[in-house]
Amino acid sequence: xxxxxxIVRRDARLAFRQGTDTLMTLAFFVIAVVLFPFGVGPEPNVxxxxxxxxxxxxxxxxxMLALERLFQADYEDGGLELLALAPxxxxxxxxxxxxxHWLATGLPLAVAAPALGVMMNVPGDVFPVLIGALLLGTxxxxxxxxxxxxxxxxxxxxxxxxxxxxLPLFIPVLVFGVSAVEMAAQGLSPAAxxxxxxGMFLAALALAPWATAAAIRQALE
Amino acid sequence: MSDLAAYFAxxxxxxxxxxxxxxxxAVLILVWFASxxxxxxxxxxxxxxxxxxxxxx
Amino acid sequence: xxxxxxxxxxxxxxxxxRAVQPWAAGVALVAAAVGLYLGLFASPADYQQGESVRIMxxxxxxAWMALFCYTALAGAxxxxxxxxxxxxxxxxxxxxxxxxxxxxxxxxxxxxWGKPMWGTWWVWDARLTSVLVLFFLxxxxxxLNGAFDDPTRGAKASAxxxxxGFVNVPIIKFSVDWWNTxxxxxxxxxxxxxxxxxxxxxxxxxxALAFKAYYVWVLLIRIRAEIAAGKIRAARLRETRVAAS
Numbered sequence: 001x002x003x004x005x006x007i008v009r010r011d012a013r014l015a016f017r018q019g020t021d022t023l024m025t026l027a028f029f030v031i032a033v034v035l036f037p038f039g040v041g042p043e044p045n046v047x048x049x050x051x052x053x054x055x056x057x058x059x060x061x062x063x064m065l066a067l068e069r070l071f072q073a074d075y076e077d078g079g080l081e082l083l084a085l086a087p088x089x090x091x092x093x094x095x096x097x098x099x100x101h102w103l104a105t106g107l108p109l110a111v112a113a114p115a116l117g118v119m120m121n122v123p124g125d126v127f128p129v130l131i132g133a134l135l136l137g138t139x140x141x142x143x144x145x146x147x148x149x150x151x152x153x154x155x156x157x158x159x160x161x162x163x164x165x166x167l168p169l170f171i172p173v174l175v176f177g178v179s180a181v182e183m184a185a186q187g188l189s190p191a192a193x194x195x196x197x198x199g200m201f202l203a204a205l206a207l208a209p210w211a212t213a214a215a216i217r218q219a220l221e
Numbered sequence: 222m223s224d225l226a227a228y229f230a231x232x233x234x235x236x237x238x239x240x241x242x243x244x245x246x247a248v249l250i251l252v253w254f255a256s257x258x259x260x261x262x263x264x265x266x267x268x269x270x271x272x273x274x275x276x277x278x
Numbered sequence: 279x280x281x282x283x284x285x286x287x288x289x290x291x292x293x294x295x296r297a298v299q300p301w302a303a304g305v306a307l308v309a310a311a312v313g314l315y316l317g318l319f320a321s322p323a324d325y326q327q328g329e330s331v332r333i334m335x336x337x338x339x340x341a342w343m344a345l346f347c348y349t350a351l352a353g354a355x356x357x358x359x360x361x362x363x364x365x366x367x368x369x370x371x372x373x374x375x376x377x378x379x380x381x382x383x384x385x386x387x388x389x390x391w392g393k394p395m396w397g398t399w400w401v402w403d404a405r406l407t408s409v410l411v412l413f414f415l416x417x418x419x420x421x422l423n424g425a426f427d428d429p430t431r432g433a434k435a436s437a438x439x440x441x442x443g444f445v446n447v448p449i450i451k452f453s454v455d456w457w458n459t460x461x462x463x464x465x466x467x468x469x470x471x472x473x474x475x476x477x478x479x480x481x482x483x484x485x486a487l488a489f490k491a492y493y494v495w496v497l498l499i500r501i502r503a504e505i506a507a508g509k510i511r512a513a514r515l516r517e518t519r520v521a522a523s
Contacts (some may be wrong), residue, residue, distance in 0.1 A: 147442055151435045155425035164421055165439060168414040168446075171407070211442050214359075218434040230458040231329035234401050237394050242318070245336040249492060254380050256499045263506035270513050 001109045003088050004096050011100030021066040025105040026112055028065055032058035033063075033116040044121045045148045051120030051129070052181030058116070059134060060170055067104050067166070068159045070149040071216065084220055090213035092146060096141075098146045098209070108136030122185065129184035129194070136197040137177040144169045150215030171193035173200060279412040283372055288505050289363060289462040295498045302498065306491035315486030321477050324481075330394050331478070340380045343493060344412060347377025351419070352444040355437035358359035364508075365501075367433040370440065376493055384409060395448055396460055398496035404453035405461035409444060415443040429511075 015021050036054050040046055073079040083093045113134050114127045122130065148166040152158035180193035231238045315364035318334035351373045356478070389399045389453035402408065419436050426432040454463045465473040472479055 097411075138316070147438075151422060153440055154431065155422070155435070156427075157425065161418075161425050162422055164414070165418045168418065169412040169443070171411055185458065215435065216436050218431065218438060221431075221434070231332070232323065233327060234330040234394055237330060237390045241333045241336055241390045244342065245383050246384055248379055248383055252376060253492075253496050253499070256496050256503065260499050260503035261507065263503050263510065267506045267510055267513075270510060271365075 007096035014158040015104035025062045046201045047121040051122040067145040091209035094212040102142040110134035133177045133180040138203045140201045142202040146212045150212045153219035179186040298335045299498045302495035308489035315483035333391040339489045341384040344381040351365040355440040381413040403459040404457040404476045
C-alpha cells in the first residue's frame with residue numbers, strides 16, 4: 001500500500017485505539033468553553049458577543065494539547081530515525097503524521113463546535129461558517145504545530161515551550177477564523193476571511209512539512 | 222526658573238516624554254551592563270582554567 | 279567536532295572584535311549625545327502633536343532596531359544552517375536578547391506616545407499586534423535556545439524557529455499599508471522619500487545610528503562572552519576525556 005497512507009492509517013489507528021488524545025482534546029474544549037458563562041455571567045447577549053471568539057480560542061488551545069506527543073513516542077523508541085532513513089521524504093512522513101493527528105483532534109473539534117456554539121448563544125445560522133472556518137483553520141494549526149513539535153524533541157519542559165513557540169504563529173489563523181464567524185453573525189459575507197483562511201492553509205501545507213522535516217533532522221543528528 | 226519648569230512640562234506631555242527617554246536609557250544600559258558582566262565572568266573563569274598547574278597537561 | 283575546534287582558535291574574530299568595539303561604542307555615545315541634544319532641545323515641537331512628538335526619537339529607532347535585529351537573527355540562522363559556521367550561531371544567540379529589548383522599548387514608548395495622542399495605551403491594530411508577535415518570537419527563540427542540555431542542539435532548533443518566524447517581518451513593515459490601522463503609515467522609509475522636516479529628520483537619523491552602533495557594540499561583547507564560554511566547555515570536555523582514558 002501507499003507508504004504515505006500506511007503511516008496515516010497506523011498513527012490514526014493508534015490514536016483511536018488509545019483514545020486519550022481525542023478525549024483529552026474534546027474534554028478541554030468543552031471545559032474551557034463551559035467556564036465562560038460562569039465567568040462572565042449567563043446573560044445571552046454578552047455570550048453571543050464573545051461566543052465566536054471563545055469557541056475559537058478554546059479550539060486553538062485544545063488542539064495544542066496533543067501536539068507535544070506528535071513525534072515524541074517515535075523519537076524515543078527509535079522509530080523516527082527509521083522513518084528518516086526510509087526512501088519516503090521526511091516532509092511526507094511529517095505530513096502523514098500531521099494528517100493522522102488532525103483526524104484525531106482537529107476534526108472532532110470542528111464537529112463538536114456547534115454544540116459549544118449553542119452554549120455560547122451563537123446564532124444557529126452561523127454554525128455552517130463556524131464549522132467551515134474550523135475545518136480550514138485546524139489543519140493549519142496542526143501543520144504549524146508540527147514544526148514546534150519537531151523543534152522541542154529532546155528539550156526540557158517541552159510542553160510549555162511548545163505553547164510559547166507556536167502561539168505567535170497561531171494568531172493570524174485565530175484572527176481570521178473569528179472574523180469569519182463574526183461577519184456571519186452580523187449577517188455579512190464571511191467569504192473574504194474564509195478565503196484568507198484557505199490561503200493560509202495552502203501556504204502551511206506547502207511550507208510546514210518541509211520546516212518540520214528540517215526540525216526533526218536537527219533532533220536526530 | 223519658570224522657564225525650566227515650563228520646559229520640563231513639555232507642553233503638558235512631560236509625564237509621557239521623560240519616562241520614554243528614561244526607560245530607554247535604563248534598558249539599554251542594563252543590557253550592556255549584563256552583557257559586559259557575563260563577558261568578564263566568563264573570561265575570569267577561562268583564565269582560572271588555563272592557569273599552569275591547573276588540570277591535566 | 280568542527281564546532282569545538284573553532285573555539286580553540288577564534289583569534290581572527292577576537293582581534294577584529296577588539297579593534298571594532300571601541301569605535302562602535304564611541305559612535306553610539308557621540309551620536310546619542312548629539313541626537314538627544316537635538317531631539318530634546320534644539321528641534322521644534324510638532325504642529326499637531328506638540329512636544330509629545332519627541333518620543334518619536336526613541337520610539338522609531340527602537341522599532342527599526344527590533345526589525346533589524348530579527349532580520350540579522352534570521353540571516354545568521356540561515357548561514358548557520360547552510361554553512362554551519364559556529365560564529366553564525368553565536369551571532370544569532372547574541373542578537374536575540376538585544377532585539378527583544380528593542381522590541382520591548384518600541385512597545386513601551388509607543389504606548390506612552392499613544393496615550394496622549396490616541397487616548398489609549400493599547401489598540402489591537404495590525405501594526406501593534408504584529409510587533410507584539412515579534413516580541414513573543416524573540417522570547418520563544420531565547421527559550422528554545424536554552425532548553426537543551428546540548429547547546430549545539432539548542433542553536434540548531436532555534437535557527438529553524440528564527441527562519442519560520444521571519445514571515446512576520448514583512449507583515450510588520452507593510453501592516454500599515456495593507457490594513458486600516460490607527461498607527462500612522464510610513465513617513466521615512468517609503469517611496470518618494472521622507473515626509474519629515476529635516477529639523478526632525480536629523481535627530482531621528484542620529485538616534486537610529488546611535489542604536490545601530492550600540493547593537494554592534496553589545497553584539498561584540500556578547501559574542502566574546504559566548505566564545506569564552508565555548509572555550510571553557512571545550513576545555514572541560516578535554517579534561518573528562520583525559521581523565522577517562
